[in-house]
Amino acid sequence: xxxxxxxxxxxxxxxxxxxxxxxxxxxxxxxxxxxxxxxxxxxxxxxxxxxxxxxxxxxxxxxxxxxxxxxxxxxxxxxxxxxxxxxxxxxxxxxxxxxxxxxxxxxxxxxxxxxxxxxxxxxxxxxxxxxxxxxxxxxxxxxxxxxxxxxxxxxxxxxxxxxxxxxxxxxxxxxxxxxxxxxxxxxxxxxxxxxxxxxxxxxxxxxxxxxxxxxxxxxxxxxxxxxxxxxxxxxxxxxxxxxxxxxxxxxxxxxxxxxxxxxxxxxxxxxxxxxxxxxxxxxxxxxxxxxxxxxxxxxxxxxxxxxxxxxxxxxxxxxxxxxxxxxxxxxxxxxxxxxxxxxxxxxxxxxxxxxxxxxxxxxxxxxxxxxxxxxxxxxxxxxxxxxxxxxxxxxxxxxxxxxxxxxxxxxxxx
Amino acid sequence: xxxxxxxxxxxxxxxxxxxxxxxxxxxxxxxxxxxxxxxxxxxxxxxxxxxxxxxxxxxxxxxxxxxxxxxxxxxxxxxxxxxxxxxxxxxxxxxxxxxxxxxxxxxxxxxxxxxxxxxxxxxxxxxxxxxxxxxxxxxxxxxxxxxxxxxxxxxxxxx
Numbered sequence: 001x002x003x004x005x006x007x008x009x010x011x012x013x014x015x016x017x018x019x020x021x022x023x024x025x026x027x028x029x030x031x032x033x034x035x036x037x038x039x040x041x042x043x044x045x046x047x048x049x050x051x052x053x054x055x056x057x058x059x060x061x062x063x064x065x066x067x068x069x070x071x072x073x074x075x076x077x078x079x080x081x082x083x084x085x086x087x088x089x090x091x092x093x094x095x096x097x098x099x100x101x102x103x104x105x106x107x108x109x110x111x112x113x114x115x116x117x118x119x120x121x122x123x124x125x126x127x128x129x130x131x132x133x134x135x136x137x138x139x140x141x142x143x144x145x146x147x148x149x150x151x152x153x154x155x156x157x158x159x160x161x162x163x164x165x166x167x168x169x170x171x172x173x174x175x176x177x178x179x180x181x182x183x184x185x186x187x188x189x190x191x192x193x194x195x196x197x198x199x200x201x202x203x204x205x206x207x208x209x210x211x212x213x214x215x216x217x218x219x220x221x222x223x224x225x226x227x228x229x230x231x232x233x234x235x236x237x238x239x240x241x242x243x244x245x246x247x248x249x250x251x252x253x254x255x256x257x258x259x260x261x262x263x264x265x266x267x268x269x270x271x272x273x274x275x276x277x278x279x280x281x282x283x284x285x286x287x288x289x290x291x292x293x294x295x296x297x298x299x300x301x302x303x304x305x306x307x308x309x310x311x312x313x314x315x316x317x318x319x320x321x322x323x324x325x326x327x328x329x330x331x332x333x334x335x336x337x338x339x340x341x342x343x344x345x346x347x348x349x350x351x352x353x354x355x356x357x358x359x360x361x362x363x364x365x366x367x368x369x370x371x372x373x374x375x376x377x378x379x380x381x382x383x384x385x386x387x388x389x390x391x392x393x394x395x396x397x398x399x400x401x402x403x404x405x406x407x408x409x410x411x412x413x414x
Numbered sequence: 415x416x417x418x419x420x421x422x423x424x425x426x427x428x429x430x431x432x433x434x435x436x437x438x439x440x441x442x443x444x445x446x447x448x449x450x451x452x453x454x455x456x457x458x459x460x461x462x463x464x465x466x467x468x469x470x471x472x473x474x475x476x477x478x479x480x481x482x483x484x485x486x487x488x489x490x491x492x493x494x495x496x497x498x499x500x501x502x503x504x505x506x507x508x509x510x511x512x513x514x515x516x517x518x519x520x521x522x523x524x525x526x527x528x529x530x531x532x533x534x535x536x537x538x539x540x541x542x543x544x545x546x547x548x549x550x551x552x553x554x555x556x557x558x559x560x561x562x563x564x565x566x567x568x569x570x571x572x573x
Contacts, residue, residue, distance in 0.1 A: 095424035104423055153424060162425060163440040163452030165460035171423045276445070341460030395461070 022072065029073035033062070037291045048158075048392065050151045052353045053384040055291050056377055059298015060306075070299060077296045084293030085358055086249045086263040087286040090241075092149065092178060093267020094275050094282075098219045101268070104175035111169075111331035112176030118323040120145040126316050127369075135191050136369035142184055143360050143376045144320045148353025149174040151384060155391050156348065166341035169332050170348050181355060182265070185258040186211055188359070192366035193256065207257050211265070214257075218269035225266075226274040234281055241270070241278055260358060290354065297357050298377060300364060305374040313378035321383060321390075324349040329401065343399035351387030356380050430454075449473040500564040503534075504571050506553040511573025518545035520570045528559030528567035 036058050044051040062068040070077070105112075123144030127137035152174060156162055186207035193203075229240035245263055252262025270278065328346030337345065360376030363369065390397065417431045426444040433439055438454035440462070447470035452462040468476060506513050512520045522528060533540045533547070534554040540547075549555070549571070557567045 100421065100423035103421055149424075160450075160452075160462065160465045162422065162444075163428060163442045163450050163462050163465055165454075168420050168422055168428070171425065175423045279446070338458060338460050340458045344461070 025072040026076065029070050030076060032068065033058075033070065033073065033077070033292075033295060036062075037295065041291075049388050050148075050154070050351070050353065050384055051291070052148070052151065052294055052357075053381045055294035056298045056357070056381055059295040060301055060303050060377065061298075062295070063299030063301075074299070077292055077299065080289055080292035081296035081361075082259070082293075083246075084286070084289035084291070084296075085260050085361070086245055087282065087289050088150075088293070088354055088358065089260045089263040090245050090267040091279070091282055091286050093264040094270060094279055095149075095153075096175060096178070096268060097271060098215075098222070098268055100175060101179060104172045105179065108169070108172040108176050108331065111173055111327065111334065112180070114330060115173055115176065115324075115327045116145060116180060118327050119320050122316060122319045122323060126312055130312060130371070132369050132372075135366075136363060136372055138188065138191060139359060139363040139368055139372060140375070142181075142188070143356040143379065144316060144352070146177050146181060146352065146355045146359065147174060147324065147349050148351045148355065148384065148387075149178065151351040151353045151388060152348055152391070155351070155388060159392060161344070161348075164341065164344070166332050166335075166337045166345045166348075169335045169337065169345050170328070173327070173331055173349060177355075178264070181359075182211060182215075182261050183208060185261045185359075185362070186256065188362060189256045189258040192362065192368060203256065207255075210255060210257050211261060214262075214265045215268070218265055222269050222271045225269050226271050229270070230274050234277070237274070237277055238281055238285075241274075241282070258362070260362075293361070294354075294357060297361055297364070297373070301373045301377050305371065306378055309371050309375040310378055313375050314382060316375075317379055317382040317386070320352075321350045321386065339399065339401040340395070343397075343401050344394040347387075347390040347394045347397065350383060350390050352380050352383040447473075498560060500559060500561045502557050502564045502568060504555045504557055504568045506549050506551055506555065507572050508551045511571050512549045513551050513573075514548065516545065517543055517547045517549070522557075522567050522570055525570070526559065526563040526566040528557050528563035530555055530567070531558050532556045 037055060040054040040058055041051045044054050062070045063074075120141035124137045124141035127140040132140070152170065156164075156167060156170065161167055187204050190203040190207055225244075229237065229244060231237045231240060245266055248266045249259035249262040252265075253259040325343075325346030328349040329342045332342040332345035356376060357380055360372055364373045415431055415434075417429050420428045420430070422428050422442065426442060428440055428442045430438065430440040438456075438459060440450075440452040440454060442450040442452065444450070449468045449470075449472075450465050451468065452465040455461050455463045517530060522530060530543050531541070533543055533549075533556070535550065535552075555571055557564050557571070559567065
């Protein structure tokens with residue numbers, strides 16, 4: 001897939017040497033980045049894998065230490081990446097109504113806790129083994145914990161599994177993870193500031209209180225906020241929603257709740273007609289800026305740093321693929337799903353993607369641990385691709401679950 | 415027939431039922447209006463043997479094909495209650511009640527306080543019913559009023 005990008009460095013050198021002005025360099029670099037993304041997106045479509053890992057790879061081969069040095073356009077990419085995070089989380093919030101969250105919490109909280117314990121622990125332990133700080137370890141725990149609702153929801157649709165009996169179990173677990181993330185991100189933001197324990201505890205308490213209050217306000221004033229941004233003109237609607245999203249995200253960041261959570265809560269708040277319209281309008285915008293976010297994350301990583309983290313990343317990928325499968329099987333079994341459906345549930349939860357990168361990106365921006373970026377990139381690359389393949393062939397991969405299974409713990413260990 | 419409803423967070427709602435022939439059928443109604451019809455596998459009841467994706471328009475057409483003749487029958491049972499206001503469609507019997515007699519003779523408004531709003535005869539809707547209006551067998555009469563008033567009016571109409 002890199003064949004397409006190989007001739008480009010030479011091209012760029014020629015263009016830049018022709019005394020190009022600053023603006024033209026920026027535009028040319030961005031042009032190259034976008035065209036590479038477009039080509040990779042097509043390729044991903046063609047071979048049936050998500051585009052996220054390819055975008056990450058594209059970022060890796062660009063920038064510092066890569067084949068295509070990008071520097072002039074980096075400022076735009078950096079801001080574009082932040083916008084990408086805001087839009088990713090805004091649309092995630094829009095996917096769910098507050099009712100979805102309430103129902104999800106009520107029905108799947110046990111599976112949600114198992115999910116958290118089984119999948120965050122390996123990340124934390126590996127980080128500790130590597131001698132990382134507490135902050136960096138918590139970050140890596142978040143990276144390994146959260147499945148990619150973007151990839152999974154898309155593939156469930158692509159593979160015609162939306163009507164399957166196990167699908168509500170998968171979706172509810174994803175909802176639980178997203179709720180956990182809304183609590184986790186503000187905590188993380190506080191930890192990363194490097195406060196003392198007491199200061200940190202107070203700040204974390206405040207941050208969580210703000211999220212809780214914001215959530216209640218979101219439920220209460222949903223209609224009002226939606227009415228304010230509503231417009232029949234798509235342009236005005238888009239401007240209104242984007243303006244509100246950036247404002248809320250910025251304010252949230254200012255009080256250390258993290259911009260991502262602000263955007264997520266705003267997404268939850270918008271409902272009804274407005275939400276329907278935005279769901280039709282925003283995804284292309286999100287995908288463009290989301291793509292920039294993944295590329296920018298990759299650009300920030302020197303490919304030479306991948307070598308030393310490759311082994312831990314792959315080991316972690318293997319272990320957390322198994323723990324995710326265990327989580328899914330357990331949750332599906334509790335919901336009364338048959339052995340084949342349990343197996344599909346487990347395999348469907350394996351893909352990691354955008355939110356692992358969002359969490360790692362926070363750590364990278366705060367300078368928590370230099371190897372966190374490369375490790376997270378290698379980990380997501382592995383599990384985004386492997387997870388999609390596992391999902392696709394779920395019914396053909398021989399399941400170790402034979403009906404009826406007697407011992408629950410044995411299954412989890414498989 | 416029991417229809418089970420399951421919310422699909424972020425997608426929509428899934429309905430499923432077992433057809434009389436034993437096939438297990440699911441319908442996913444997505445938030446954007448698209449519908450998926452799924453036929454569950456008999457060996458692995460959690461998965462689908464196949465799905466059909468329908469747009470909102472397709473789904474409407476398909477509903478017409480599948481159940482058009484039922485709609486009139488359903489109308490007879492249809493009853494909306496809007497806080498204290500009941501609306502009922504009363505079908506006139508072959509004989510008895512007010513069949514063949516004018517509206518005024520039933521003294522419906524005086525006795526029950528319910529109003530006869532309109533009559534549907536064949537394909538035609540007749541609004542603004544005069545006291546001299548004569549009912550025919552098979553007329554569908556739209557009655558409005560309180561719950562109780564509507565019930566009593568229906569009793570007078572059908573005898």
